Amino acid sequence: MTEQHEAPGGVSGRALQKDIPQATVARLATYLRVLAMLADDSVAIVSSEELAVAAGVNSAKLRKDLSFLGPNGVRGVGYDVAKLRSRIEDVLGLSQGHRVVLVGAGNLGRALVGYGGFQRRGFTVVGMFDSHPEVIGLQVAGLVVRDVAGLAEAVTVLQPTIAVITVPDDAAQAVCDCLVGSGLQSILSFAPCELTAPDGVEVRRVDLAVEMQMLSFDASRNAPPLPEVSRAVSGRIAHRVHPALKHSTTPHSATEPSSKGSVVTP
Numbered sequence: 001m002t003e004q005h006e007a008p009g010g011v012s013g014r015a016l017q018k019d020i021p022q023a024t025v026a027r028l029a030t031y032l033r034v035l036a037m038l039a040d041d042s043v044a045i046v047s048s049e050e051l052a053v054a055a056g057v058n059s060a061k062l063r064k065d066l067s068f069l070g071p072n073g074v075r076g077v078g079y080d081v082a083k084l085r086s087r088i089e090d091v092l093g094l095s096q097g098h099r100v101v102l103v104g105a106g107n108l109g110r111a112l113v114g115y116g117g118f119q120r121r122g123f124t125v126v127g128m129f130d131s132h133p134e135v136i137g138l139q140v141a142g143l144v145v146r147d148v149a150g151l152a153e154a155v156t157v158l159q160p161t162i163a164v165i166t167v168p169d170d171a172a173q174a175v176c177d178c179l180v181g182s183g184l185q186s187i188l189s190f191a192p193c194e195l196t197a198p199d200g201v202e203v204r205r206v207d208l209a210v211e212m213q214m215l216s217f218d219a220s221r222n223a224p225p226l227p228e229v230s231r232a233v234s235g236r237i238a239h240r241v242h243p244a245l246k247h248s249t250t251p252h253s254a255t256e257p258s259s260k261g262s263v264v265t266p
Helices: 013-017 022-040 048-055 059-067 081-091 107-113 148-158 169-181 208-222 227-240
Strands: 098-103 123-130 143-147 162-165 186-189 202-205
Touching (some): 022 048, 022 059, 107 123, 123 148, 162 169, 169 186
Parallel strands (some): 098 123, 098 162, 123 143, 186 202
8 A cells, every 4th residue: 555645746637648548547537536526525535445446447457547646655544535535636737727618508417407416526517508599598507598609709718628529410510620620629529420629629520329338248258148049059068078978076166257358538
């Protein structure tokens, strides 16, 4: 167990970012969520084993991930929850918080704006936009839905750092182009279609249907075979077994890899 310390020489999170793999970044976000819950429960110190179990990883991987944040020390003490949380926030670029605009005030958009977890994690929704006359002017979680026709001008005033797109496919690319033209370089899209953007603009896509299809695959793979299928297969196997092996007293068992695949979002 080790205690988290500041990086030597005042190395900033920005300086460390370029050396951290994307898979580690995803896990750092998970560690941050766990640390936030520990802080809410007034936990001051956590061991690597405890943090690893709560995050769903092994302790060796956790220690490797946290090694990207700077040196660790003081065996037998554990991680200072507040310091480690602050360090991860710094590396993930959350220290100063983010201003977010959302385009698409449908059911999904309204649900996202109403989710209080974003605010607690440093993401503040400062503007919500739509093109439907019946939606423009509505209040959602304290925000008035604005006309998307004024998006470019509003972005200049609101100064967001992240944009979220929750519009239908046929409107998503136009919205993306408008956001990019207004200077946004970080876009999260819930539209199923692929969006094109210039180099230097990061567009991440969340396709809920794909995620559910992956869950369907896992469920199908892990489901026990139907009884009639099992009996039919067993019968065919027994029929093919050489007579000399039918009465063998030596137990045999087929083994398969215990690990199963998972989808890791970059």
